[in-house]
Amino acid sequence: MRVVEPLGHADAIRGLWRAAAADRLSHALLVRGPQGVGKFTACVWLAQGLLCRDLAAAGAVDDWRPCGTCPSCKKVASGEWRGNHPDFLRVDPVEEGWDEIPIQAVAERSGDSGGPCVGSFLKLRPAEGANRVVLVREAERLNLPAQNALLKTLEEPSAGTFLLLEASRPDSLLPTIRSRVLEVRLGALSDADTEAVLAASAADDEALAGLDLIELAVLARGAPGEVLRLARTGALALLAAATPLLEGRGDALAAAAAVWEVDGEYQGGTALARDRGRVRLTLELLRDVLAGALRVAATGDPAQAGRGEPARLAQGLSARLGTQALTDGLDGLLRVRRDIDLNLDPGAALERALVGLEAQLGSPAGATGARRRG
Ligand SMILES: [Zn+2]
Structure with a gap:
């Protein structure tokens, strides 16, 4: 180096x-x-x-x-x-x-x-x-x-x-x-420093070429070294797979299928370990969005959501739902996250997490969506 x-x-x-x-x-x-x-x-x-x-x-x-x-x-x-x-x-x-x-x-x-x-x-x-x-x-x-x-x-x-x-x-x-x-x-870097490190890395790192570095920087939360990992794991695509659910218009099983279709590299010596890594990362991304929504709901300040796509999703959630629904959704995610650490099947865990989110965050598929407009 x-x-x-x-x-x-x-x-x-x-x-x-x-x-x-x-x-x-x-x-x-x-x-x-x-x-x-x-x-x-x-x-x-x-x-x-x-x-x-x-x-x-x-x-x-x-x-x-x-x-x-x-x-x-x-x-x-x-x-x-x-x-x-x-x-x-x-x-x-x-x-x-x-x-x-x-x-x-x-x-x-x-x-x-x-x-x-x-x-x-x-x-x-x-x-x-x-x-x-x-x-x-x-x-x-x-x-x-x-x-x-x-x-x-x-x-x-x-x-x-x-x-x-x-x-x-x-x-x-x-x-x-x-x-x-x-x-x-040594703590997390400022947004400006994160982007500056990424811009310097992107100049000589093919893995970063063509990616939206600012969006990745948001997900990296002050840790530019994590960006490469996020890029390789398809973090932006994982978030996109779950976006319909977060917007209250999704179908949990379709979102789960989309998560499995994301092309990404996950660490681990076995297929099970890699599957677990994929599900864990998906749950972390969802957790961050919900946590951002809760901060906005608690403070009334949209800037508390942070930046980029996660912030947009968090602001949408906080506009649509109260703190109770957001807290319940977050609790559900954390419970499933613990189950994965306890070796529960990652595929089943992901479905359970997303079905729970669908129930907490949106209307069931086919409903009129009155709750979102209300
Ligand atoms: Zn010297």
């Missing part, structure tokens, strides 16, 4: 650089926040700055950025840090295709092939500059032995060494790890 300034998070990272320059930055950081907001991008930039020999050359801290020309910056920018930067180790389960991060990535063990691991890396002294950085991407994937091994390195921090743990679900980390790290929270 390219090393870029993390839009929306640069000031937070500069604060960490400033702390490091004053020798008061914790040696272990947990960079946490929602999936897709750019935590990993921010961590790479943070690492490049910690390793840069000339970070402060830009003057005021508001302008600090990695110089881009020192040997360390060049190695990071050229991608050599993916294994060859002597002061930068990345543990990356995404790149490796690991479901979980094994202990071999963290601790040296006799008989191992001798690939890079955190333990052996930390034994070395800085080669290029004053600092060394270990970045663990999606640290929640560290398995228990790996977490226990990592704990040992946290107990014996060495000067100039920074351990960056990036995680969307930090609850999966041991409390003993959590208690030894400084938590840095």
Whole structure:
């Protein structure tokens, strides 16, 4: 990946650089926040700055950025840090295709092939500059032995060494790890930053070409990294499949059939897992629309619905229905969502959710629609 300034998070990272320059930055950081907001991008930039020999050359801290020309910056920018930067180790389960991060990535063990691991890396002294950085991407994937091994390195921090743990679900980390790290929270991006990140990505990502990026940005809710996932899962088409129901003119079974026809990629090793992913995403999209409608109904402020197609649907619902019907509809969706987590058949669950919505949100097929006009 390219090393870029993390839009929306640069000031937070500069604060960490400033702390490091004053020798008061914790040696272990947990960079946490929602999936897709750019935590990993921010961590790479943070690492490049910690390793840069000339970070402060830009003057005021508001302008600090990695110089881009020192040997360390060049190695990071050229991608050599993916294994060859002597002061930068990345543990990356995404790149490796690991479901979980094994202990071999963290601790040296006799008989191992001798690939890079955190333990052996930390034994070395800085080669290029004053600092060394270990970045663990999606640290929640560290398995228990790996977490226990990592704990040992946290107990014996060495000067100039920074351990960056990036995680969307930090609850999966041991409390003993959590208690030894400084938590840095990176939140959702503003609408403008989300669109700017998307515009930059669309320029070199075929998967995004031709899509309505503003609509996708609305669905992504400040997490541009989620947009690619949404694009691949056909999220806009899923929402379109359910739109007649949300407008009170639909037939639940027809909507369910339309959901199954959407061409999308869903994560999972089995067909059942992928089906479950499709239904879960559909229910999340519907939940967001209903939640937006409830906010509008509760405040009387149409702007509470947000933007784009979900907002249009939410405003329509709040104009047509009272808070009780919206609350009941939302409760029904959340119940079905729990059933899916409990392994109920996803096809049956989807039908049940949509039949429930049809009853709550609109008139039965064939009725005159008096309720919508009333
Ligand atoms: Zn530099």
